[in-house]
């Protein structure tokens with residue numbers, strides 16, 4: 001069989017609300033051309049993010065009824081801990097309400113002024129938590145990542161020469177840990193090879209630097225290793241996951257991605273003393289160590305989610321669904337970040353709308369066009385999101401993120417049709433002017449008007 005089908009059937013449906021072009025036009029104007037201001041009921045296909053937007057399985061919903069809501073020592077926690085231990089081999093397993101809570105606890109403990117934290121690419125909340133502690137966050141991804149056309153199979157890899165140079169430059173004493181993000185979200189959901197992880201481990205060992213994963217999409221990364229890296233095709237994804245975690249001293253996880261839940265996170269640590277201090281901070285701001293700011297039922301859903309996410313038929317479908325959208329967009333003439341990543345397709349908006357000068361936000365223009373055409377909500381990942389400091393990012397992208405197990409192939413075919421219509425009119429799309437530019441994280445609340 002050539003067709004990789006959705007490996008599930010649907011037991012509960014959530015109706016979509018159909019919208020008309022006139023309605024969408026009004027909604028877009030009322031939102032001041034910022035899709036974060038649009039109510040979800042006015043969105044037809046929501047590709048804003050894959051974070052916390054997935055569909056849970058019947059077994060996850062069933063598990064929630066077994067939530068033990070005891071304040072201390074809840075059974076739900078011990079089931080959760082056993083599952084995460086089985087997957088990762090870690091002993092110190094702290095539940096948190098989401099990924100950034102794990103990051104905040106970690107960097108409050110190891111960050112601070114004068115410290116430097118390398119990563120392939122820091123996700124925005126990771127960078128923000130590091131900088132909030134007074135430390136510096138440095139991105140060291142390989143140069144191939146900056147070329148959208150380059151089909152490097154592991155474009156998320158960290159550049160080892162850049163890592164060595166950084167250590168040489170600032171001194172190992174100022175680097176509390178080295179992080180690698182799997183898959184590399186900020187760089188197109190691109191995977192990191194096992195070979196690269198092993199090399200980072202060697203460099204860290206040589207300099208006595210702890211090595212951590214930002215492991216939000218650990219299962220998608222392990223699947224890419226299985227299908228792309230020599231020597232792994234016969235290995236179970238579960239084993240590859242374990243091999244990845246065996247290489248590191250700790251990890252932060254947002255379970256809103258590969259935990260297949262709507263809320264939840266994890267902090268993994270090996271060092272006993274660090275784990276004790278992290279537990280104190282967890283109790284201070286999240287909750288007691290056996291619930292970490294979550295309900296017992298949320299822990300149950302995560303436990304089952306971490307089981308389902310390493311099922312290989314699920315991962316084959318997941319990666320293929322994203323790749324299918326990417327291939328069709330390439331066929332239409334869009335330049336995307338190649339090869340397609342695990343959780344999203346990134347369109348090169350600067351190439352698509354080359355008549356719109358960079359200061360007029362070609363990415364945001366494309367986002368608006370997709371909403372107008374089909375009620376599709378994408379997100380700009382370019383100068384609106386990252387250009388607030390006056391330094392536009394190297395790439396002007398529009399991200400179509402795929403929620404897990406939510407949309408069927410015909411939904412994606414609809415997205416492709418709308419994208420075709422937009423592509424045909426791409427040279428007529430108007431640019432934008434920012435009329436209200438907040439100081440921090442401006443993409444969430446900025447306002448625009450159309451020009452030209």
Ligand SMILES: *Cc1c(COP(=O)(O)O)cnc(C)c1O
Nearest residue numbers: 098099100123125185216254256
């Ligand atoms: C989503 C994400 C985070 C933050 O997790 P939240 O659950 O949104 O707080 C951190 N790192 C990466 C790579 C992510 O994708």
